[in-house]
Amino acid sequence: MPRGIVNQELVGIQRSLARTKPEYVDMTRRNMYLVRAVDVSYESLYEGPALRRAIWRYEALWLPLLLAVLLPASTTPSDPALAAKVGHIRAKNAAGDGLTSSSLVPPLDIAWVWLLHRLHPGAYAADTAGLTSANEVLHTDADTAFRFSDGEDAQSKPLRRLWDVLYPFEPYLPAYILNTPYAVDEKKKKEAVDTYAHAVGESGRATERSIVSFDVEASAILQKRFVFQTVDPRAGLEWDAIEEDEFLLRAFDRYMMFTLLRKRQPDTYLVPMMDINLVWHAHMASTRDYHADCIALVGGVVGHDALDAEARRQDLIQQERAVLEADGDLYSDGEETALALKLNFRGLPIAETRSLWEEAYGLSPAYDIPGTRYRGEPVGPRGGFRTVWEAEFGSRSARNGHEMLAVMVLSASLVAAGVVAAAFGLIATVARHGAWFLAVPGGLGLAAGGVAMFVALPSARPLSSTSRFWVDRRYKHMHNPLPSYLVRTKAFHLD
Structure with a gap:
């Protein structure tokens, strides 16, 4: 189909939505904050x-x-x-x-x-x-x-x-x-x-x-498993391009393209890439908007059965395992081969979806762009963000009320002691012209330490949508540039 007609359809469905594109982007980011807070419980x-x-x-x-x-x-x-x-x-x-x-x-x-x-x-x-x-x-x-x-x-x-x-x-x-x-x-x-x-x-x-x-x-x-797709424990909190506005704006556009593809292929099992799934999850979580948008876009509420998708994936893994066992390639000297180990690192095949995508939109933008592909299974009992969190802030991801009160009292005491020390040093220096001046920077440093301790307290507990940790991250993401590989693979954007 000509690209001009596709553009018109995409612009048309976006105008039918209940909210603006930036609002859907914000919803997507806040949904990620929720699931990542769960990961550090x-x-x-x-x-x-x-x-x-x-x-x-x-x-x-x-x-x-x-x-x-x-x-x-x-x-x-x-x-x-x-x-x-x-x-x-x-x-x-x-x-x-x-x-x-x-x-x-x-x-x-x-x-x-x-x-x-x-x-x-x-x-x-x-x-x-x-x-x-x-x-x-x-x-x-x-x-x-x-x-x-x-x-x-x-x-x-x-x-x-x-x-x-x-x-x-x-x-x-x-x-x-x-x-x-x-x-x-x-x-x-x-x-x-x-x-x-x-x-x-x-x-x-x-x-x-x-x-x-x-x-x-x-x-x-x-x-x-889905949380694991959105983090890279090896890179820590620096690997946050997925939360950037430009990445999420592009993901929203791709989600609209995916929705149009679903409308044209209602009987085909389409497999979304990770960035598309991110926006889709956030959209579904806002049930009123999702219901209204689905009615306007495709004439009915679009289902999302992750359990069915996982059953399909496990069936494919078992089929491949059966083939390997029949060929004698599954085990070698009592240990699983590298090929067998990869079985649990397979997502659903995307070949058919990619083919339909390229038929509708061409080769650019590509369907499976870097940073959106299946990254395998979580390596531990959590989805990966807890590993990132503990690498940055230590193993204690929360504090109870008594601990927080104690830290607040300590920080207030440090501020008070620092202010008193600085004031005393300044007065003593003026009165005696002696070495008491050293108490001024020392006292100010002590007070600054108390302030820093108090300010950092909410960041040690990202279990609320209004914690300073998430607020600071949102501000940070608004100002960080995207990595070069994302800029080079910038996807189709609506006019």
């Missing part, structure tokens, strides 16, 4: 007891809260027990600050499960709409979809007040997300579940009813 939220408890907290505590706040008072859940729970929450909310959707800032673990749920658009719509007879989806938008908190910032304060009233037995953010092994809190978990079950008249049911209709634990494992 103390206990893994990819698998194990911490994830299972997060799923329970999401279903038993968070979804009723969403129903109570997001839906009108006339809308009640069809399940009597859930309706009673929502009514209780509404009464407590009305008696307090009267929170609205803009005040709902979830703790990190719940924000994570909520995101996993929304990354399956069809399941999320069906699961949440099925909770009430009105069949209303619990939509999010770009302003609320990517927020998360460690419970110690101003953004979460209104919700925390209501949370403490509703769930006095369950902390807003459990300690094992910050700095405590889950085993220490294991007994409290069971007590919390049983207490809440009795409190709302659901004894024996609270842990059995599952609202999410797919395997959340399997989905979390896949997201660990």
